[in-house]
Amino acid sequence: MSVLVTGGAGYIGSHVVRLLEQRGDDVVIVDNMSNGIASRIGELPLEQIDLSHADATDRLVEVIERYSVDSVVHFAAKKQVGESVQRPLWYYQQNVTGLANLLAALERTGVDRLVFSSSAAVYGMPDRLMVEEDIDCRPINPYGQTKLIGEWMIDDVMAATGLNAIKLRYFNVAGTGWNDLADTAVMNLFPIVLDRDARGLAPVIFGADYDTDDGTCIRDYVHVKDLALAHVYALDALAAGRPRVSTFNVGTGQGASVREVIDALSDALGRTLTPEIGDRRAGDPPRLIADVTAISTELGWKAEYGLADIAKSAVAAAAWRAAQA
Ligand SMILES: NC(=O)c1ccc[n+]([C@@H]2O[C@H](COP(=O)([O-])OP(=O)(O)OC[C@H]3O[C@@H](n4cnc5c(N)ncnc54)[C@H](O)[C@@H]3O)[C@@H](O)[C@H]2O)c1
Missing domain, CATH: 3.40.50.720 (NAD(P)-binding Rossmann-like Domain)
Structure with missing residues (x-):
């Protein structure tokens, strides 16, 4: 090709x-x-x-x-x-x-x-x-x-x-397949949490009173x-x-809450990140999870990696970048 x-x-x-x-x-x-x-x-x-x-x-x-x-x-x-x-x-x-x-x-x-x-x-x-x-x-x-x-x-x-x-x-x-290809923009949850941590700041959860198991928004990472x-x-x-x-x-067809993402990043970092709770942001639906039936049936594609893999790769790439700086 x-x-x-x-x-x-x-x-x-x-x-x-x-x-x-x-x-x-x-x-x-x-x-x-x-x-x-x-x-x-x-x-x-x-x-x-x-x-x-x-x-x-x-x-x-x-x-x-x-x-x-x-x-x-x-x-x-x-x-x-x-x-x-x-x-x-x-x-x-x-x-x-x-x-x-x-x-x-x-x-x-x-x-x-x-x-x-x-x-x-x-x-x-x-x-x-x-x-x-x-x-x-x-x-x-x-x-x-x-x-x-x-x-x-x-x-x-x-x-x-x-x-x-x-x-x-x-x-x-989210995550990184190769360290040199990492997402350098601080716009999504994983880089935002890691960037705040690198600056000595706690992660912020925007709303912990949603109608979900732990009260935080659920997304498909x-x-x-x-x-x-x-x-x-x-x-x-x-x-x-x-x-x-x-x-x-x-997507993966599986949801992870903001708290679960912070926990996965804590595991990957080897220390506990303790979040602060902020106000809800406008326009955040409580849950957004992909139905992935079509892509699996028609293209034979299915996600292999889970939340822990994503968190580990994001932490490794951030450490790699910090070592290059
Ligand atoms: N990152 C996400 O979470 C996400 C989620 C959903 C969809 N997308 C879509 O995936 C695509 C890639 O996203 P990404 O995260 O890699 O973004 P990115 O900004 O890292 O990559 C986009 C690339 O396009 C180039 N570009 C932008 N405008 C251009 C133009 N007018 N002419 C030529 N080049 C131009 C940029 O220089 C950049 O290298 C985008 O279309 C984005 O909307 C991204």
Whole structure:
């Protein structure tokens, strides 16, 4: 396979790049390096293109032809919910225009295999414990909207052309497959807890009075290495023809509470983190767990790693980074 990975210098993209490289696929990365880290991709070819720019389609067409690309994995996007609320138009330009420019390049070159990074953010605040792919999507912020619009654009192009695509809706991505590929942004629960700990601060739980067993919110945490492998399964399914189903949740099907995450991190650190309890945050549903029946039935993918593995890998990567500094 010859795979173009947009956003391949990012956290999740670089994990997929490494898996593809290990199994001998040819890889070319397109990234504007707004949040990419060059050391994650070593000597692999990197084309610095901003997908939202007016010249992006022409430049992508040239790259696709030069590298004889047959498949694309599209990660490149902005992903911060709060920022998307403050700068909605910019999020639409980055995430929606960027995808439109990519789809135009696929149409012009006839590349017909695409895997798209979507998100559980498309669901918004579902009123059920386990989320299936076919429930009503009602995103509650511009970030989630851009992902849902992206899915619609892909569906429409699939209906009108020979494009075959798989859209993966990631739940809570965490952990590290290789220390040098770690998530360096302090935005998700694992890095936030570890960052506070490194600064001598206790973790904060936003609301401990939810209707859950221990009162804290429950999420479905998927190890980034498992998630990366789901993309490889998706690419292989596309190589075999048009998939019967094209939208999949990627999670474990198991929930973990905020307290359980803090406990897992305590175990991995070898000492107890004692949380402080803060107020609830607006827009946090009590539980959000993926129904993963479809991806397991259709693609044969299942998460292998659990909460303890995620915590151990996150702690090891943080220690590795601290030693490099
Ligand atoms: N990390 C998560 O928890 C999570 C959850 C659900 C979905 N996602 C989606 O997965 C994808 C990857 O997320 P990540 O965590 O690896 O993020 P990341 O920021 O680490 O990686 C995104 C990469 O895309 C590049 N990029 C951004 N805008 C670009 C543009 N206009 N042109 C070219 N390159 C651009 C960045 O430089 C970066 O290297 C995103 O689409 C994100 O929305 C992530």
